[in-house]
Amino acid sequence: MISAxxxxxxxxxxxxxxxVAAEPRPAEGxxxxxxxxxxxxxxxxxDATVRFLYGSLGKNFSGDVENPAAAPTSGQEAPGKGxxxxxxxxxxxxxxxxxxxxxxxxxxxxxSLDTPLGENxxxxxxxxxxxxxxNTAEIxxxxxxxxxxxxxNMFGPVRGDWDQDWNGWxxxxxxxxxxxxxxxxxxREPVTMEGxxxxxxxxxxxxxxxxxxxxxxxxxxxxxxxxxxxxxxxxSAGLIDELRLxxxxxxxxxxxxxxxxxxxxGLQPVRTTGTDMVTHVTYRKP
Numbered sequence: 335m336i337s338a339x340x341x342x343x344x345x346x347x348x349x350x351x352x353x354v355a356a357e358p359r360p361a362e363g364x365x366x367x368x369x370x371x372x373x374x375x376x377x378x379x380x381d382a383t384v385r386f387l388y389g390s391l392g393k394n395f396s397g398d399v400e401n402p403a404a405a406p407t408s409g410q411e412a413p414g415k416g417x418x419x420x421x422x423x424x425x426x427x428x429x430x431x432x433x434x435x436x437x438x439x440x441x442x443x444x445x446s447l448d449t450p451l452g453e454n455x456x457x458x459x460x461x462x463x464x465x466x467x468x469n470t471a472e473i474x475x476x477x478x479x480x481x482x483x484x485x486x487n488m489f490g491p492v493r494g495d496w497d498q499d500w501n502g503w504x505x506x507x508x509x510x511x512x513x514x515x516x517x518x519x520x521x522r523e524p525v526t527m528e529g530x531x532x533x534x535x536x537x538x539x540x541x542x543x544x545x546x547x548x549x550x551x552x553x554x555x556x557x558x559x560x561x562x563x564x565x566x567x568x569x570s571a572g573l574i575d576e577l578r579l580x581x582x583x584x585x586x587x588x589x590x591x592x593x594x595x596x597x598x599x600g601l602q603p604v605r606t607t608g609t610d611m612v613t614h615v616t617y618r619k620p
Contacts, residue, residue: 426552428548428555429479429556429558430565432565433581434580435584435586437587438592438593439455439588443588452590455586458580458582459582460611465611469612472614479512480554483543483557484516489503506528508529513534516533518536562592562594575619576618578617604616
């Protein structure tokens with residue numbers, strides 16, 4: 335989320351884009367939609383700049399938080415500190431990739447179903463389409479995860495009890511090819527798709543989802559795919575080891591901001607590279 339996950343041929347395909355805009359909340363028990371290109375078109379989203387990269391929005395258009403797990407409040411010890419941190423260092427690394435503007439926004443203002451990235455938000459992601467060959471290392475790093483975590487809003491627009499016919503935006507063969515853990519208030523049996531993707535639905539919050547993802551990933555990385563609310567919660571909890579920002583030379587002025595409500599993390603920059611369309615900055619926690 336986040337992610338713009340590619341096909342095995344490493345070519346970016348619009349139908350494989352990870353995060354598509356959520357519609358406003360339907361009535362409880364309302365009908366859902368399937369997850370193919372026709373369904374995306376039915377939502378009025380017709381181009382390759384839909385909400386595709388690393389959870390670019392943190393809430394749906396009716397303003398609902400995308401997952402049930404709140405970040406620790408002031409005075410609470412965040413998971414990841416003390417003895418637990420030492421234990422986790424022996425486990426898989428947790429990464430997060432997210433595209434943002436120079437002024438810190440991962441989506442522009444005036445978000446809608448027709449412009450899910452907001453005004454000029456698509457400019458954050460040009461590098462993935464127009465300079466894929468120049469950014470091969472970054473793209474490959476995104477796709478190497480052994481498990482993914484996402485908020486419910488990233489999985490689809492359905493709210494309330496699950497429509498059992500809704501299996502995500504990505505058709506029968508989603509681009510993850512790994513276990514995916516979806517944060518939700520509503521339990522659901524796992525959904526097994528073609529290509530190795532299994533969607534698992536977690537009602538116990540961000541720590542439970544992380545524990546499950548680590549167990550599934552083994553010695554491979556866990557990717558926090560998005561959206562922004564999910565990323566901010568995991569950052570606040572100290573559970574992201576490596577944050578990879580993909581910064582476009584764009585000023586959006588307003589929109590959905592990364593790091594909203596996140597205290598200073600003491601992140602350490604370890605790598606910077608880029609092109610004229612993007613600067614990739616990798617941070618690690620102390």
